[in-house]
Amino acid sequence: MKNKKIKCDIYTRVSTTMQVDGYSLDAQREKLKRYAEFQNMEIVNEYSDEGKSGKSVE
Template sequence: MQIEGFSLDAQKQRIESYAKSLDIDIIREFSDEGKSGKSIEGREEFQRMLEYVMAGEDVD
């Protein structure tokens, strides 16, 4: 269960506002909806994000 104020939608809104304030482009999103953040097990999008970074993609 997401803690109030930290739902995926709230997190996305906050990061979009933060990026906009610093003129940062969000080029890709990874979201494991309905999955606990306590473990990476079973989090396919988290695994894809790690592979994306490890492949040397343009990430700051």
């Protein structure tokens, strides 16, 4: 049973549209994928909030 992979989801987020245009989401995604591989996890879903801030209610 040691080889059975744990299923997981990954979530990336940036809070400004300026960050979306940079490397932020891609860098987060790559780090999470490497971590999941290292921990013998299988990524089944990916979620991303691109430029949505909690600062404003508008």
